[in-house]
Amino acid sequence: MAEQMNTPEERRLEEDGRRQRNWKRWGPYLPERQWGTVREDYSADGTCWDYLPHDHARSRAYRWGEDGLLGITDRECRLCFAVALWNGRDPILKERLFGLTGPEGNHGEDVKECYFYLDATPTGSYLRALYKYPQREYPYAQLVEEGRRRGKRDAELELVDTGIFDDGRYFDVTVEYAKASPDDILIRVTVANRGPDAAPLHVLPSLWFRNTWSWGRTGEGYWPKPRLVRAGDGAIAAEHASLGRFRLAAEGGPGLLFTENETNVARLFGAPNGSPYVKDAFHEYVVHGRTDAVSADGPGTKAATHYILTLPAGGEATLHLRLTAETEAGGPPAGPEVDRVFADRMREADAFYARHIPATLGEGEQGVVRQAYASLLWSRKxxxxxxxxxxxxxxxxxxxxxxxxxxxxxxxxxxxxxxxxxxxxxxxxxxxxxxxxxxxxxxxxxxxxxxxxxxxxxxxxxxxxxxxxxxxxxxxxxxxxxxxxxxxxxxxxxxxxxxxxxxxxxxxxxxxxxxxx
Incomplete structure (x- = not known):
């Protein structure tokens, strides 16, 4: 009788705990910031903020992890998925969150973005998060200069204080994940123009491997160089010695971009690159128009689907993708079946939290508790x-x-x-x-x-x-x-x-x- 009372999410937790089905293999485990960390610091004096700053992050392969924008990865961070954005004005492709370092901020390190964890279940069967992306040029220099100028007794300059969101000139980018099975993940990216005018936006749902092959090590946690290629049906095919084979299918047949998740040595250190394709290739291609920076078919270790949108005032667009193990009978990235899975997972998340949040709380209080749980669950990295x-x-x-x-x-x-x-x-x-x-x-x-x-x-x-x-x-x-x-x-x-x-x-x-x- 107790078994019948369990919600679908609780049954997934039981299956995972008994190692019957690997529901927790994929989750919101992709870090949000790998740059500026101690483990990426190889300096003589331990100045981790300076050794690998935000300006180097797009060009340098990380040694100990990865990062991205509201992304997911497997529990060993072998294959990663996240969304990159460009509004046509920023000096860099938005692949990761920006913030001030410890020495730059008048109150220490401080993320300077507006993003929200909206929902999550423990198995990652349903995840939802929101990022607010300005349509005006992002004020990188202003935030750094003002952070250094202000003292400890002064208030911080937050992104909203710069006026960049005035008149609603920003995009709401909502990223959702729903699992049809442990290795069949449906992805829905909804972009809404909150501004008064039509506005362009490049959206690059990206798939890449963490670099485990450039360090000269073998053994646990190190694998031969994997590969991403264009499949015959236009999907991105991924092959990894440990993880196996996966496919990322994208709705609408967008253009595909391939490069390597390897350091742009020429940019950072002035030495020749070992490959014409390096980590910051999508930035060079999208922002600077360098068609020679990317490959259209692969192979590579970093890939993206490239959507170019123009949204009218108040307009909205939804992009569907599907990340599936080759052994799964994964269906198309969009359609009635996909909509049904999303609806089921959202309903199951509601049922799960109805059992775990006291009904004595008011509706608003229950919403606060649920979003707090979402933040806890999204903070597993x-x-x-x-x-x-x-x-x-x-x-x-x-x-x-x-x-x-x-x-x-x-x-x-x-x-x-x-x-x-x-x-x-x-x-x-x-x-x-x-x-x-x-x-x-x-x-x-x-x-x-x-x-x-x-x-x-x-x-x-x-x-x-x-x-x-x-x-x-x-x-x-x-x-x-x-x-x-x-x-x-x-x-x-x-x-x-x-x-x-x-x-x-x-x-x-x-x-x-x-x-x-």
Missing amino acids: FFHYVVKDWLDGDPAQPPPPASRRSGRNADWRHLYNRDVLSLPDSWEYPWYAAWDLAFHMVPFARVDPTFAKEQLVLFTREWYMHPNGQLPAYEFAFSDVNPPVHAWSAWRLYKMTGPRGGRDRLFLERVFQKMCL
């Missing part, structure tokens, strides 16, 4: 950091400065992170913090107790926890002391996730044993 390899450098790259061997995190050579983790903030703090995570798991346990318990146990494993018993604090200094709330969180989860006499004693014992070290 792939985090990769192997301290030993980071300190020693890679065989195929220049050796890092010797000073690093006795610098930041040198006492944490055992630490091996390659997991989907709950982050404090997907842009401003795109790294885990042990005590933040412990607090996050309390509300997480109400909607996905298995994930919550797995996260707390993971931080006590020998490839996370220091041999002296300390939990890793955060990437800026793993040895920093954090409030000791891990044990408290485990005790709360133990009591929350089962009735008296039927609680998960094994989980509590596993955490308790490590807390005694």
Whole structure:
């Protein structure tokens, strides 16, 4: 009888927990900011904000992760999907969120964008988020200059303060994902012109592989160079040694662009590129009209479908795509069946939250709680950091400065992170913090107790926890002391996730044993 009461989303969670169906393989795990992080910093003095700034991000292949705009990836961040945009005025293609670095902001790092997590289920069976993209030129320089000019006692200059959204001159870009099966993902991008005049917009739904082949390493987490090519039916075909074969089909037969997810060495370092196709090729093609920067058929490791829209005042356009494993009998990217799956997943999300949000709350309060859960679920991100390899450098790259061997995190050579983790903030703090995570798991346990318990146990494993018993604090200094709330969180989860006499004693014992070290 209890089984009959479970919602479809709860049944998906059960199937995933029993490893019957891999519902959590794909999710909103694509980071929002990889540039400016400690793990991408190979400088002598640890100035991570300066080593790989936003201006380099479009041109430099990341070593330890990826980032994108309201995107998804698999739990190992092998194949990534996100949307890129260009309004015809910006100096760069909008592939990732912009913000001020720690030294630039008068109150530290600060994302300067308007975006919202609107909905999410724990398995990612339905995801929805909104990005507000200005039609005027984005004020990159103004935001940086004003952030540096203002003092700590001054208010921050936010994007809305610049007047860029005045008269409604912006696009609402809503990105939705619905799973027809664990490896069959329907994608719907809805663009609405909120302005008083017709306005152009380039939309580039993009598919790419995280670069794991340029570092000269083999073994776990490193694979041979994969490939993306144009399929005979106009789809993008993806082949990866570990992930297998996938296809991205796009409605309407848009143009296809291919390049490599490899560093533009010529732009950044003044040396010849190993390939004519590099990471920032779509920026060069769309913004600067360089047709030689891209390939029309592949092969490559980064690809995009290219839509060029002109929306009338108040007008709206919807783009449909479908990312499917080759072994799945995936249907077309658009049509009645696709609409039905989206409607089903939205209805199932409603049913799931009706069981997990108190009915005693008012409608507005329930909406706040649901969007808070969406933010928690969207903040699960792939985090990769192997301290030993980071300190020693890679065989195929220049050796890092010797000073690093006795610098930041040198006492944490055992630490091996390659997991989907709950982050404090997907842009401003795109790294885990042990005590933040412990607090996050309390509300997480109400909607996905298995994930919550797995996260707390993971931080006590020998490839996370220091041999002296300390939990890793955060990437800026793993040895920093954090409030000791891990044990408290485990005790709360133990009591929350089962009735008296039927609680998960094994989980509590596993955490308790490590807390005694």
